Amino acid sequence: MTIGIFALWAGLAADPASAQTRTVDVPAGTLGEAIAILSRQAGISIAVQGRLPQIRTPSVRGRMDAGQALDKLLAGSGWKARRVAPALWQLVRAPSPPRKVARPPVASAPIPAPPTEIVVTALKRDQLLSTAPVAISVVKGDRFSGGSPARGSSDIAQETGSVFSTHLGPGKERLFLRGVADSPFNGPTQSTVGLFLDDARINYSLPDPDLRLVDIDRVEVLRGPQGTLYGAGTLGGVIRIVTNRPQSNETSGHVALEGSTVAGGGLGGAVEGWVNVPLNRDTLALRANAYLESDGGWIDDAARNRSNINPSRRAGGRLEMRWKPDDDWTVDISLVAQNLRARDTPYATQGTTRSTAIAEPSRNEFKLFRIEAKGPIGGIDFLSSTAIESNEVKSRYDASSMAGSLGLEGPVAFDEKRGVFLITQEFRLSRSQGPFRWLAGVSIVDAINTNFGTFTSVSHASKEARTQANLSLESAAFGEATLALTPMVDLTAGVRAFVSNIWDDPRSTTGPSIDQHGISPSAALTWRPAHGRMFWLRYASAIRPGGRSLDGAGTLTTFQSDKLQNIELGGRLSLLNGHLDLDLTAFALRWRDLQSDRVGLDGLVVTTNVGNASNYGIEMAARGAWHEFGAEFSLTAQHGRLDSAEEVQEDVRLPVLPDISGRARLTWGRRLGDWTLGAYVSANYWGASRLGFDPTRQLEIPSRWIVGSGISVARDQWRTVLSVSNLLDDRSNSFAFGNPFTYRLQPQSTPQQPRTIVLRLERSF
Secondary structure (H helix, E strand, O other): OOOEEEEOHHHHHOOOOOOOOEEEEEOOEEHHHHHHHHHHHHOOEEEEOOOOOOOEEOOEEEEEOHHHHHHHHHOOOOEEEEEEEOOEEEEEEOOOOOOOOOOOOOOOOEOOOOOOOEEEOOOOOOEEHHHOOOOEEEEEHHHHOOOOOOOEHHHHHHOOOOEEEOOOOOOOOOEEEOOEOOOOOOOOOOOOEEEEEOOEEOOOOOOOOOOEOOOEEEEEEEEOOOHHHHOOOOOOEEEEEEEOOOOOOOOEEEEEEEEEEEOOOOEEEEEEEEEEEEEEOOOEEEEEEEEEEEEOOOOEEOOOOEOOOOOEEEEEEEEEEEEOOOOOOEEEEEEEEEEEEEOOOOOEOEOOEEOOOOOOOEEEEEEEEEEEEEEEEOOEEEEEEEEEEEEEEEEEEEOHHHHHHHOOOOOEEEEEEEEEEEEEEEEEEEEOOOOEEEEEEEEEEEEEEEEEEEEEEOOOOEEEEEEEEEEEEEEEEEEEEEEEOOOOEEEEEEEEEEEEEEEOOOOOOOOOEEEEEEEEEEEEEEEEEEOOEEEEEEEEEEEEOOEEEEOOOOOEEEEOOEEEEEEEEEEEEEEHHHOEEEEEEEEEEEEEOOEEEEEOOOOOEEEEEOEEEEEEEEEEEEEEEEOOEEEEEEEEEEOOEEEEEOOOOOOOEOEOOOOEEEEEEEEEEEEEOOEEEEEEEEEEEEOOEEOOOOOOOOOEEOOEEEEEEEEEEEEOOEEEEEEEEOOOOOOOEOOOOOOOOOOOOOOOEOEOOOOEEEEEEEEEO
16 A cells, blocks of 8 residues: 655654653644644654645644644544554554454555655744745655666766756766856855765865765755855855764664676676664664765766776765654754775767876765754754865866976876865754744854865976865854734744954964955745645845955955845646645845856866846746555746956857756556565756856857656665666766866867666665
8 A cells, every 4th residue: 555654854863762751831722733743742753644634633742742832732633543663653544343354355555656745844943845935846865775877976966957067077066056157167266056975065166076875865956046044155056965863762784785887898896885883772862874876977088098087985974873862852863974086087079088198087975964953942943063074076177288388297186175164053943833833043163175286297206286275264143933813824934143354374363364244135925825836925034145266367356245136936836636736936046256166277177246137037847646556747948148357258058058958757656565676767958058257268068858767676675676767878978177277279069978887786784
């Protein structure tokens, strides 16, 4: 029988001993609101077959266990709660008077479940997805464990609409949302998208570290500026990776092996696993995962007579501990580390071949420590989140074309080392129930950015190209509140006030600095005319502080803050008794003093303000399930253009972003006795786009398709998945750039990874 989970993820990670008595305080309201609150207070999750019943529930207060609280909530409703696991309850119809019925024959059961309501936390408080007045998408974590060619955070663009990625290579890519793209190059500017692992930001002013998505609960994607809640560098939106937290009621684990082959390329494989161990029942638990992955290369180098020069290797893991000092409070401590290496860059000059004098390897080393404490203070929820991050990116390019101007003997290598050491602290208070819901907090972001570049000849003579470091400190206070004007209409308003200081010498804050301050307001009006139907009008803004960048002559130049304002009209509908969900958003944004990274004639990246821009468009998404089939579809149509520019631009399109893009996915599943069968086919399309704002080299990235498919077979605790990415073996150009020192001298392209077959074997215990 198909079961749709009302996914209250906070409850999954909390104390599962639902027979224990707890203090329960659930106000009268709808069943959805009531069980969202009860799940958090009692540390349980609740499932329901099909759609959530549309019933009103009474207030329930006092000291009781989860079963007693559910009985009181459902009294007289025709429904009851049945415990199906230590921390999981199922809502079922109360039985009618017994009557004799024939037992149905054993038959196949569909796998895809009707879309059901879930709780999201990307808005920094628990909120039903169906009531969140923002364009948001959720991808379940199990999608990345065999049901998709996507394995790392840089692959999220393959699984949800309005997400776009550069293709500079593993550990060097940038993600863009909602038509907000400033540059494909990796300069000192903050990313326009905030990428978070739980509450810890993991990209800041460096590329996405491309963490392998192992043992995660879900990925939440918020499109549009999120300056009010998340601050600087979230002009386009936020991508939040939510991990599975330790559980203190059971010992469990999972292990998977993969083998892969690239058409015309090399072999690869991976091993990954996780384990959950209670250390002290009901109070202390440990969860750990680890992985080792190797991808085969597919680019050949004719000059060095080498094939498949660009394999990559990724190794890492996560260690988490959860402590529950009492029924209501939790303390989570996490350690995350990953090392990602690529032997060479994935660009070519003809087909899948190029010629370089030296290899162009890269390395991304990421480390994160995080501690989070949360619990109620009176009737108010409190959260403290502290994160310390170290990220370092090393890259080498063949710079032999610069040998003459540098006075060095060729071949010449350019080695770049960029790093960020980031400390963030945030305190939040919130109230998520009642007619007046609110959130307030303060945050501090302390970042040290470094950027060193050196040219080195074959004779080991060297010449320093760039030495730059700065200290950035941002302090902010923020708040957001929602008032129920009527049972169907809510008004939400928020604001963030910040102060930013940037010093060119991280060792001293006594010298001159770039001082900036500002506010990022937001507001939304929400109308819910009926259950499963919601419409909103939202205004939001974000500011990205300016800074300094070294030009080709070694002079520090200042670039200004850029500001973005966005207005959107959106709707979220549930139709056909929950079998079809539709999202539709129309947006228009204005971007002033756009910061952009550009490659100078010397091959070094410099940041400037290139002018003002605007973008308007629509985002559509549909998700449905019927019997054995499930389907997803999304489409983004946008018109992002420079309105005014510092230099004459023949092509005024914003970089990387296509005017039209879309994706579709069809799934099938069936149970045959003890066996579970599944299959999927997916297709992604990106229209043509431009590379960057360089008026002397206005390169275009052509339109392209990529198709994937897969089948799976499972029985008991075993599962086997065979997946094929780039099924049609399309090797179209996905990025018109590779080497910053030669891309003006010869055509360069990044062909899509050829057809890749992956066989995966899993075992759960």
